[in-house]
Amino acid sequence: MIEKIFWGLRALLYAPFFGKFGMPSYLGKPVFLKGIRNVFIGNKVRILPNLRMETQDGGTIHIQDDVIISQNVHLTSAGNLIIGKSSLILANVFITNIDHGYSEIGVHVVKQKITVKETRIGENCFIGMGAAIMAGTILGKQCVVGANSVVRGNFPDYCVIVGSPAKIVKKYNPETHVWEKIKERN
Structure with a gap:
């Protein structure tokens, strides 16, 4: 509990350097922040320690409320990255x-042109531990991403x-109110 008070105080100190920092949000000790003037954090956002967050070439990061x-x-x-409200991103x-x-x-790869998607x-998405959400990924509402998954593409x-x-591997069926397995295609 005491660490969350310090994280709240840290958020107050860092808030003027962000594009927006809603309250009451808190920020654990970050490991690296770059271009945070282009980072917009909603209300009631909880960020635990060792976050690395960076924008470049005018890119933005929007973290909506209750994340x-x-x-x-x-x-x-380096473009527009959005994390929807009430989402949970694990370690x-x-x-x-x-x-x-x-x-x-x-x-060298870092000297070659980047592509932004x-x-x-x-x-209300849940991103499991160790997942990689790659450029060009669009996740719909309330998607669940399994641990250590490498995700690219559009998902409903x-x-x-x-x-x-x-x-x-599963989709919610609004008619039966059940999460149903997807049959594998051969």
């Missing part, structure tokens, strides 16, 4: 909207996504 971000999370954006997760080029032989996490509302590469 929880666990420890050791890395968020990076050791990576979320980006940037792909590094690699086509030029003999040129919209990345958006819908509201109310689905469970697992694996590397990730695929839908």
